[in-house]
Amino acid sequence: MMLINGEPNRQISPADRGLAYGDGFFTTAKVVRGKVEFWRDHVERLMLASKKFAIELPSLLTLFSEVQTAIAGVELGCLKILITRGEGGRGYSGAGCENPTRIISVTPWPAQYQLWQRSGIALAPCQYQLGLNPQLAGYKTLNRLDQVLIKQELESLDVDDVIVCDINGYVVESSAANVFWFEQGTLYTPDLSQAGVNGVMRKQVLRCAEQLEIPVNIVKFKLDQLAQVDSMFITNTLMGLVPIKQFQQRVLTDFSLVQRLQQEIKDD
Amino acid sequence: MMLINGEPNRQISPADRGLAYGDGFFTTAKVVRGKVEFWRDHVERLMLASKKFAIELPSLLTLFSEVQTAIAGVELGCLKILITRGEGGRGYSGAGCENPTRIISVTPWPAQYQLWQRSGIALAPCQYQLGLNPQLAGYKTLNRLDQVLIKQELESLDVDDVIVCDINGYVVESSAANVFWFEQGTLYTPDLSQAGVNGVMRKQVLRCAEQLEIPVNIVKFKLDQLAQVDSMFITNTLMGLVPIKQFQQRVLTDFSLVQRLQQEIKDD
Structure with a gap:
């Protein structure tokens, strides 16, 4: 239609x-x-x-x-x-x-998103790095050649999605979703002032965390700092909240916090 | 057609x-x-x-x-x-x-380009700064929202074109043309590894300078360093080589070197 x-x-x-x-x-x-x-x-x-x-x-x-x-x-x-x-x-x-x-x-x-939400997906780092554009960052514009090239790279890999950094090495997002992680009970997500899309589901997650009194930290994090996280998930309005079960060599098994957010985030 | x-x-x-x-x-x-x-x-x-x-x-x-x-x-x-x-x-x-x-x-x-080539144009600095994207820099892609917003700014000013810098303050181009300047007989043009379009006419100018044994310097230059230049011009395939007669408060009157290049650059 x-x-x-x-x-x-x-x-x-x-x-x-x-x-x-x-x-x-x-x-x-x-x-x-x-x-x-x-x-x-x-x-x-x-x-x-x-x-x-x-x-x-x-x-x-x-x-x-x-x-x-x-x-x-x-x-x-x-x-x-x-x-x-x-x-x-x-x-x-x-x-x-x-x-x-x-x-x-x-x-x-896309029917696979139901399985993704329940069972989680595997991520790898992306070689392609996003440019910096503070003027356009956050907006979902029709200028999406970066994402087309990132998807080309993803399709050459044996994973479900990639973590994309900017040219300074800071984590921004996945190929088409925002990224979050928990460490010692605090929820983290990348600062999007230089690159990335400020997703509708990202806003819902931040709103929900506030209601649940989960501390939130919006950060500039390098890829190697993700080695310490307790759990990760990615979000967009179509896939909802999708836990990460594997990132690089690391297997992540604790889906409890993302499951709690999955249950809480509902459209009124 | x-x-x-x-x-x-x-x-x-x-x-x-x-x-x-x-x-x-x-x-x-x-x-x-x-x-x-x-x-x-x-x-x-x-x-x-x-x-x-x-x-x-x-x-x-x-x-x-x-x-x-x-x-x-x-x-x-x-x-x-x-x-x-x-x-x-x-x-x-x-x-x-x-x-x-x-x-x-x-x-x-556009008929005004003939007058521009002969009489020169006035430039102002642009407030809008280009993002950095080494992956896409140089290419003339369909991702041109930056240029649309730059043109919006230009249309609010009383000049013919603007000089655009990147977010680090380095001069890149005009709203739709490459930029060159002469200082003490050397020809300068911005490095385009992070932003900007590598224009067909820019290549012709560099080729011609080499033939004429004019020294060329491809540089990262901040806007205030342009205060010292002897002459400036901008180029694209439609306008050809257009001398700058005024930049900020400065009036530039020596068109001799750009006129020489105008005469030399011809399609075979």
Whole structure:
């Protein structure tokens, strides 16, 4: 199912600036029984990006109504909302682009995530290092070539995901998820001021930890400092919270804290 | 005039990875009397990017033939060749994308560049700082949100272009051109190992300087070090070599060296 500017269209203009320059942003949400999980957080993310890039969103009523049309009857699915500055002329100027493009699409939910949540996955370090970009860090923009190249590397390895560092060697995220770890009862996650995406599920985890009075530390950590952790997990809105059962040579068996967070984090 | 995969089409698929992730690259060339200037350099640039991102190019015969169709009868124009990984599914994996998209388009040449080449332009420093990304630096990828935001800033200023630095304060480029300066007979241009686009015209300038036995220095220079320069110019394939007549409060009047390069750099 796909709606482009509200129409069941399957074509966009080659002059769309989303294609020419990655001039836009997106969010991906889990749909469960015809309902978008954490809808308010996704809207908040879209509004922050809209302000940052000066690309106007449709009214929330329009957006909600089109999303409802797209997800009607969907038992389990991935909703993607992609916004671009719309059609433009040659060159970087977005002046005069008055009609942003919105693409709302629904695809199947990856079934392996259920097993991942229960049994955990194996991670390896990634050789590819993320650039530093404090201007774009945190946002889920259409500039995702780094992630494409990271995924290429992951597909050459015999693991489920990779831990990606930035060019200074600081841990940032996995190939498509935020990363957390516990050490002596404190929850850690990387600082995202220079690189990485500030995920909707990451926010939920931090909110939940606060409610449970779990101490949280947002840090710049190098890869070798992860050797000491008691447990790890990765998160995004589609996979939820996925424990790590193996990282490099180390086998991690204590899933108790991540399981507690898995139970607590629910969409209201 | 536009050809998509060889057809005079005006539509692309919303599942094209160029749109979803900026998963592709492009080059822009000047067309003069039905001929592409510096064609071999543009092909070399496309081949380097093809190898880097593992996106197959069409055969050079196909590419050349489609370009000839697109530029037939064009007196002065801008040719853009844009290549993406083609249609794909959800997620960063490009596995199975066997049919890259190629978009060949021709638009009018911006007429002001003729005046710019002769009379020079005024530059100001840019507040927006480029991120560092040694993996993508040099390539003209479809990830150009930085340039979109830089252009937004430029449009709020009363100058022709801006000098952009990276987050460490090193001069990289202008909003859409490479930058050069002369000091005591030596030609300087920024190192592009961390940020910036390695332009086709930049290569021509370096080649020409070598032929003329002008000493060249590829440097990491901070903005305040530009206060001492004797003359400056910016370059891309569309504007050619454009002298700078004013930078910040300083008026630069000696165009002799850039004029010499302008005369020497010709497509064979």
